[in-house]
Amino acid sequence: MVSIALFGAGRIGQVHADNLLSIPDITLSALADPVASEARESLLARSGASLREPEAIFSDPDIDAYVIASPTDTHARFLHLAARTGKPVFCEKPVSLEFAQVVETARIIQHAGSPVMLGFQRRYDPEFMQLRQSIASGEAGRAQHIVMHTRDPAPPPLAYIQSSGGLFRDQAIHDFDMTRYLLDEEIVSVSATGACLIDPAIGAAGDIDTAMITLRASSGRLVQMINARHAAFGYDQRLEVVCERAVFTIRNHPATQIVRADAQGFLTAPPVSNFITRFASAYRAEMKAFHAMIVSGVKPLATMQDGVEAQRLAEAALLSMQENRPVSVRELG
The missing domain is CATH 3.30.360.10 (Dihydrodipicolinate Reductase; domain 2)
Known part of the structure; x- marks a missing residue:
């Protein structure tokens, strides 16, 4: 089983979670979201994931990959932490509202060699x-x-x-x-x-x-x-x-x-x-492609550099x- 951690239980986080849970080989093990809500509690209940702090998730060797669907101002920080682990990451766009930070984050990701997929679902x-x-x-x-x-x-x-x-x-x-x-x-x-x-x-x-x-x-x-x-x-x-x-x-x-x-x-x-x-079908295909990236190293259609450009x-x-x-x-x- 592939163990996934999800950051963000908002609208798009819920979409990605449901699509991940539809893939037999995936388990949603951890959720990071500081905002208490019915949506968060519902996701925890139906997925069996544990609510955890981001730092605890990134230090857990049993987590195989990360899905970042949290507010935009958290994306760059989470990507930097993920780069230290070298594990596959899916991140919603944009990476940051500050373009200089987008470029710097892309540089860090490239240097670390971390596989990153950007959330351009229309592809x-x-x-x-x-x-x-x-x-x-x-x-x-x-x-x-x-x-x-x-x-x-x-x-x-x-x-x-x-x-x-x-x-x-x-x-x-x-x-x-x-x-x-x-x-x-x-x-x-x-x-x-x-x-x-x-x-x-x-x-x-x-x-x-x-x-x-x-x-x-x-x-x-x-x-x-x-x-x-x-x-x-x-x-x-x-x-x-x-x-x-x-x-x-x-x-x-x-x-x-x-x-x-x-x-x-x-x-x-x-x-x-x-x-x-x-x-809806594109979002489902996107998570299937992320799964293929995790287990087989298949390159995504939307890369970190696509997010920069x-x-x-x-x-x-x-x-x-x-x-x-x-x-x-x-x-x-």
Whole structure:
């Protein structure tokens, strides 16, 4: 049996825990979360894990690997402690809200040789994986540009906004990562603009709730990203890749496939209500991939360096918006 320790019993921690517990070869042995809650107690009860302090977990030789799903401001510290053990780690994004700390943590991980997988679950979504294969095969000719839409069904709580690091680091970072994954090349320049058009409280907290971002890849190919904290019809996650001989589209997933038709027209269901439901299969595949990394050394699709590069683009977007100019990614080191 593979013994796993989980850090964080919040929403995403619960998702990862349930997916880990569905793998026969895995046992959830320890949980670290200082916040008493019904969710934490429920997880402890159904998993049989013991509630322990982080230091005790990292010093336990019987723990085989770690899943870090705690608040962002703890990620770097836990990664540093994990690096000392050399054991496999899964860590949610971002590694830190301070880019210099992200780079330094990546350096420590590389020096230690610790296997680390980053939480970019879209890389494990069947549709995104198939799309990447189609682009790479060249069957439709060279990919020319990409248009991406990501909108939440509703703004998150204000407390979350205040600790999230902002729209670029929190929400758009998945799109930055997906751009690199699909095009299989680096982005060289970023031009971003944003505003608070949905919830004035978000603006008062120092963030934006609506953004448009244009990326230029090293080959000259272009990406247009549209991000927002609200869509009137629900969770909005769409993508279009324009190639020479075809256009590939990933659409929203409807809550049901039933279509009602009458004299007024055709009525379809709205999209699924949140990203956890939309990417449920991707989250399951992600934990299976982590298990394969632990037991067989299979390299993950999302590495520590992918986390660095995705956040580098987020930082470039923030700088572009603040200074109202295109930003060369080289400016971020």
